[in-house]
Each structure stands twice: as structure tokens, then as C-alpha cells.
Amino acid sequence: MRTAEALRMALEALRVNRLRSTLTMLGVIIGVLAVVILVAIGTGAKNAVEKEIAGLGSNIILVVPGQVGLGAAPTQSRLDLSDVAYVRRVVGDPSKVTVAVNSGESVRVGRTEVFATLTGTDENLPNIFDRPLRRGRYLSATDVDTRRRVAILGAEVAGKLFGDVDPIGRQVTIAGVRFRVIGVYETVGSTFGVARDQEVHIPVTTAQRLIGLPRINGIAVGASGPDEIEPLQRRVVAALDARYPDEKFSAVTQTQLLGTIGTVLSMLTGVLAAIAGISLLVGGVGVSNIMLVSVRERTKEIGLRKALGARQRDILGQFLIEAVLLTTIGGLIGILLGVGGALLIQAVSPVPAAITWWSIALAFGVSVAVGVFFGVAPARRAGRLDPVVALRTE
Amino acid sequence: MSEPAFEAVGLTRSYLLESVSVDALRGVDLRIDQGEFVAILGPSGSGKSTLMHLLGCLDRPTSGILRVGGVDVSTLDDTKLAELRNQMIGFVFQSFHLLARTSAIDNVALPLVYRGVSGTERRVRAREALEAVGLGHRLGHRPSQMSGGEQQRVAIARALVGDPKVVLADEPTGNLDTRNGDEVMNLLERLNADSGVAVVLVTHEPEVAARARRQVHVRDGLIERDTRIEGDTR
Numbered sequence: 001m002r003t004a005e006a007l008r009m010a011l012e013a014l015r016v017n018r019l020r021s022t023l024t025m026l027g028v029i030i031g032v033l034a035v036v037i038l039v040a041i042g043t044g045a046k047n048a049v050e051k052e053i054a055g056l057g058s059n060i061i062l063v064v065p066g067q068v069g070l071g072a073a074p075t076q077s078r079l080d081l082s083d084v085a086y087v088r089r090v091v092g093d094p095s096k097v098t099v100a101v102n103s104g105e106s107v108r109v110g111r112t113e114v115f116a117t118l119t120g121t122d123e124n125l126p127n128i129f130d131r132p133l134r135r136g137r138y139l140s141a142t143d144v145d146t147r148r149r150v151a152i153l154g155a156e157v158a159g160k161l162f163g164d165v166d167p168i169g170r171q172v173t174i175a176g177v178r179f180r181v182i183g184v185y186e187t188v189g190s191t192f193g194v195a196r197d198q199e200v201h202i203p204v205t206t207a208q209r210l211i212g213l214p215r216i217n218g219i220a221v222g223a224s225g226p227d228e229i230e231p232l233q234r235r236v237v238a239a240l241d242a243r244y245p246d247e248k249f250s251a252v253t254q255t256q257l258l259g260t261i262g263t264v265l266s267m268l269t270g271v272l273a274a275i276a277g278i279s280l281l282v283g284g285v286g287v288s289n290i291m292l293v294s295v296r297e298r299t300k301e302i303g304l305r306k307a308l309g310a311r312q313r314d315i316l317g318q319f320l321i322e323a324v325l326l327t328t329i330g331g332l333i334g335i336l337l338g339v340g341g342a343l344l345i346q347a348v349s350p351v352p353a354a355i356t357w358w359s360i361a362l363a364f365g366v367s368v369a370v371g372v373f374f375g376v377a378p379a380r381r382a383g384r385l386d387p388v389v390a391l392r393t394e
Numbered sequence: 395m396s397e398p399a400f401e402a403v404g405l406t407r408s409y410l411l412e413s414v415s416v417d418a419l420r421g422v423d424l425r426i427d428q429g430e431f432v433a434i435l436g437p438s439g440s441g442k443s444t445l446m447h448l449l450g451c452l453d454r455p456t457s458g459i460l461r462v463g464g465v466d467v468s469t470l471d472d473t474k475l476a477e478l479r480n481q482m483i484g485f486v487f488q489s490f491h492l493l494a495r496t497s498a499i500d501n502v503a504l505p506l507v508y509r510g511v512s513g514t515e516r517r518v519r520a521r522e523a524l525e526a527v528g529l530g531h532r533l534g535h536r537p538s539q540m541s542g543g544e545q546q547r548v549a550i551a552r553a554l555v556g557d558p559k560v561v562l563a564d565e566p567t568g569n570l571d572t573r574n575g576d577e578v579m580n581l582l583e584r585l586n587a588d589s590g591v592a593v594v595l596v597t598h599e600p601e602v603a604a605r606a607r608r609q610v611h612v613r614d615g616l617i618e619r620d621t622r623i624e625g626d627t628r
Contacts, residue, residue, distance in 0.1 A: 005507055305504070307485050307491075308480065309476050309505055311477070314476075388452050388453050391487070
């Protein structure tokens with residue numbers, strides 16, 4: 001018997017039992033739908049985080065005191081500006097090293113007051129981080145050296161304080177001290193919940209005086225290329241460890257952040273897909289069950305077909321194709337609904353969704369495999385029926 | 395005529411019923427030639443159904459030799475046996491056994507599906523077979539849209555479509571009224587006479603058996619009597 005013939009017969013059998021076929025498929029449809037949607041959401045989340053990290057700039061190494069890791073106690077920083085100068089010498093290119101002093105402060109214009117993340121930094125920040133300006137200028141070396149009271153506002157801060165008015169040249173009051181606005185950043189979004197549009201940048205020297213401490217929170221180093229990141233990272237940490245033998249320093253790179261977060265999110269996606277996969281498996285059991293019922297119901301038909309010359313493999317093929325067709329059609333419907341669902345979620349909610357080809361291919365492959373796996377037992381039973389017994393069955 | 399259609403020597407068949415061996419056939423010798431019209435008669439439990447299943451290659455003998463069209467069935471595996479059924483034998487059952495949701499023409503074409511005949515040729519041959527049984531106007535009808543007599547004629551067309559050597563008919567008139575039963579018997583007689591296909595009827599109705607030119611009486615698993623009607627002018 002030809003395959004095309006067998007396929008036509010199987011389709012006919014499914015069409016005859018339309019309601020039952022649909023209900024049986026439903027298990028597979030839901031399973032595949034869940035796999036496609038959950039993987040799309042997981043991948044979407046991963047992509048979004050990776051984009052945030054990449055949005056910082058490229059080839060950045062962040063040097064912070066203490067050990068970085070989950071559960072590590074925050075360390076009181078002992079670094080100061082002399083250490084920045086030291087790192088500049090170690091790195092060799094002073095323009096590729098910048099500094100951060102952070103503090104939460106209120107920023108006021110007249111009666112309007114917003115809470116902002118105050119960051120003291122220097123003229124090298126734009127060499128390392130990707131922070132385009134909307135208006136005005138970056139900090140200059142002179143701003144830092146002379147402790148000027150000048151500020152660059154994050155897009156959100158500028159919007160809240162000034163609305164549509166151009167803030168350049170205007171005054172803001174930060175922690176009771178008046179600053180002149182020299183620039184406004186473009187909207188850049190947030191990274192790890194740090195709303196970078198809510199930052200206000202001032203010269204690091206000014207910030208230290210304002211806060212009243214000579215400390216700094218971290219040093220950022222820009223590597224000249226991806227291959228430079230690791231050696232440079234080791235050199236900087238080794239140099240700091242040598243300078244402070246009883247202290248620990250950590251340097252994190254974007255690649256490491258991406259790696260760690262990527263791994264966690266990939267695992268999460270995998271777990272979600274596995275849970276969805278279980279429902280696919282349950283759908284397969286449903287297919288097996290229905291096929292067994294179908295074999296029993298059609299015992300007489302099987303007997304007749306055998307009497308007319310159907311071989312064991314013809315009957316086996318017929319029922320196996322029916323089972324595979326059930327799960328394959330179910331799988332295709334599930335994929336369509338899953339892709340549609342993912343696009344819908346993307347459109348109506350802030351949850352990012354990214355449809356990946358591998359999840360679709362996997363879901364399809366698994367639904368075909370489920371059909372084969374769960375169809376074999378009923379089909380073999382059908383193929384082995386004794387025609388005499390089968391014909392006699394009422 | 396060369397090979398006999400069926401040749402059985404010392405044919406036995408026993409079943410295990412709850413670990414007790416039951417002998418349904420206890421040594422049957424039978425030769426049916428091509429083109430014969432034979433009725434196998436016997437009360438229920440006589441073994442006539444078992445004999446028919448063996449002749450139809452639906453079952454295998456416990457011992458003895460059975461040749462169908464010259465082929466010893468004990469040498470065939472299940473696949474070859476299925477192919478033999480497909481080539482040599484056409485079945486007609488008491489309860490028709492048509493596929494309920496399938497048109498007459500597709501029902502008739504079914505044996506050709508398992509022979510690997512192309513769809514177009516199947517339809518041509520199925521149409522011819524249906525026309526031969528006088529149902530050329532019923533090609534697209536489903537069994538439920540036809541009378542019992544018509545359904546049995548579709549089944550006969552199905553039995554003939556593959557040009558078998560033998561048509562095995564198991565109580566073909568059992569589910570029909572007298573008029574339709576007569577019509578089916580007329581049809582079988584005509585086909586036997588026209589195309590030379592051997593017809594083996596299994597029945598317990600003497601009137602039906604009387605239409606055959608040879609009567610084989612089975613009782614207690616043995617052939618009790620084998621009579622040929624005199625004046626067989628074939």
C-alpha cells in the first residue's frame with residue numbers, strides 16, 4: 001500500500017471522528033502552545049536583559065571593592081582618587097578610566113523637587129559608557145579640577161524639573177547647593193533596575209565635597225577591544241591587590257554579567273519548556289488512549305481489511321499514521337496559536353517575547369515523536385489482530 | 395483445468411479452550427477444482443466455519459496439507475498469506491462487512507488498495523465490478539443508503555474486483571429475505587458460469603445448498619458426504 005493512500009485513509013478516519021480527533025489533539029495543542037509561548041517569553045526576557053547590558057557601552061570593566069557575588073556583604077570602600085590615578089597608570093591610557101561616587105539626593109528647582117541618583121564622575125565617562133547627550137556638553141577636565149558646581153541631568157530628571165523648558169544654563173539645587181545645568185542626557189532606559197534616566201552627573205571632586213567623604217564607589221575601565229578585556233581585568237585587580245594586600249577587589253565585565261544572567265535565564269527558560277513539555281507528554285498519553293479505543297471499535301474493520309489482503313504492516317501503518325497525524329496536526333495548530341499568543345502578549349503587555357526557530361522546530365519534532373511513541377502500541381495491537389477473531393467480533 | 399483451487403489432505407484444526415484441546419476439524423480430505431460451484435453444509439459446531447477460515451487462508455491448519463491454487467500455505471508467512479488471500483480469494487460474508495462511511499465504489503476498490511493498484515485504475519475496475527452486479531448507478535452511495543440485497547451485491551463486486559480464483563461465501567443469504575437471497579444466488583450462479591470463478595458456499599439452508607452442483611456435508615469435524623448433482627452439464 002502506498003504512503004499517499006495510507007495518509008488519505010488516515011485523514012478520512014480522523015475526519016469521520018471529528019469531535020474525538022479535535023479533543024484528542026487539544027492535549028497536544030495545549031502542550032505545544034505552552035512550549036512555544038513560554039520559550040518565547042523566556043528568550044524575550046533574556047534578550048531584553050542582554051540589550052540593557054550591551055546598552056551601557058562596549059568592553060567595560062567595573063572595578064569595585066570587596067567581593068561581588070550573591071550573599072556577599074557590601075564592603076565599605078577604601079578607594080579614593082589617588083587609587084584612580086594609580087589605576088590610570090596601570091592601564092596606561094588615562095582617558096579610558098573613569099570614576100563613580102554615588103549618593104541619593106534630592107534635586108530642586110523652585111518648588112519642584114525630585115529624588116535622583118547623584119553620581120560624581122569625570123570627563124572620561126563618555127569615552128567608556130554609551131551616554132549620548134541630548135543637549136549641552138559633557139563634564140570637562142577643568143570642571144573636575146576646579147570643583148565646578150555644574151550638573152548634567154538624566155532625561156527623566158530634566159523632564160520633571162523643567163518640562164519643555166530648555167534647562168541649559170539654569171540653576172538646580174542639589175542637597176542645598178546650587179548647580180548650573182550644562183547638559184541633558186538622551187533617554188537610555190534602565191539597567192538592572194537602575195533607572196539611568198534618573199541620574200544627575202556632577203564632577204567627582206564636587207561630589208566628594210558635597211557628601212563629605214573622600215571615598216569613591218567604583219572605577220570603570222574601558223578596554224580597547226573584546227580580546228583586551230580579560231588581560232586588562234586581571235592586571236587591574238592584581239595591581240590593586242598589590243597596593244592593598246589585606247583587601248579584596250573585584251572586576252566585573254559585561255561578558256561575565258551577560259554570561260551569568262544569560263545562564264540563569266536560559267535555565268529558567270529550559271525549566272519552563274520542560275514543564276510545558278510535560279503537558280505535551282500528557283497529550284501523548286491521551287492520543288495513545290484514544291487510539292486503543294479506536295482499535296477496539298474498529299476490530300471488525302481490521303478483520304475485514306486483513307481478509308481482503310491487508311498485511312500486518314498495512315494495518316500497523318494505518319493506525320500509526322493516524323496517531324502521528326493527530327499529534328502533527330495538533331502540533332501545527334499549537335505552533336500557530338503559540339506564535340500568535342506570543343505576538344499578542346508582546347503587543348498588549350510589557351513582557352518581551354522572542355519567537356525562536358529552535359523552539360518551534362523542537363515542539364514540532366516532539367509532537368511527531370509523541371505520535372510515533374504513543375501510537376506504536378495501539379497500532380501493533382491492531383496489526384496483530386487475528387482476522388478470524390476480529391471478523392467474529394460484534 | 396490445471397491446478398485445483400483447493401486441495402486439502404488430512405486437514406486438522408484444534409483450539410485450546412481454557413486449556414482443553416477441542417478438535418474442530420479431524421482430518422479432512424477435499425479437492426475443489428477451478429470453476430466448481432460447491433456448497434459446504436453442516437449444523438452449527440460441525441466445523442464448516444473452521445473449514446472455511448482455513449480455505450480462506452484466514453487461519454492455519456494444525457496439521458495436514460492445504461494447497462491453495464497449488465501453493466502449500468504452511469510454507470507462507472503472514473505477509474505472504476495476506477498476499478495470497480488478496481490474489482486468490484474473494485470473500486462474501488453473511489453481514490456484508492462493508493465500511494460504513496465509505497462509498498460503494500471505494501468499498502469495492504479496497505482489495506486493490508492492498509495490491510498497490512493506482513487510484514485511477516482502482517476506480518475503473520471497481521466501476522466495472524459494480525456494473526457487473528447491476529449496481530452501476532449506485533457508485534457513490536454509502537451502505538446505509540442501500541438495501542440489504544444491494545449491500546450484498548456490493549460485497550460480491552468487492553469479492554470479484556481482484557479477479558480471484560475462488561469466491562468464498564459464508565451464509566451469503568443469511569441476512570436477506572427470500573427475494574433478495576434469490577437474487578444474490580442468481581448473481582453468484584451467473585458469475586460462476588460466465589467468468590469461471592469457483593464459488594464455495596457455506597450454508598445451513600438446504601434450499602440455498604440445492605443451487606450448488608456439489609454438496610459437501612460436514613459433521614463433527616469430518617466430511618460426512620460429498621455428492622455431485624447428476625447431469626452437471628458444465
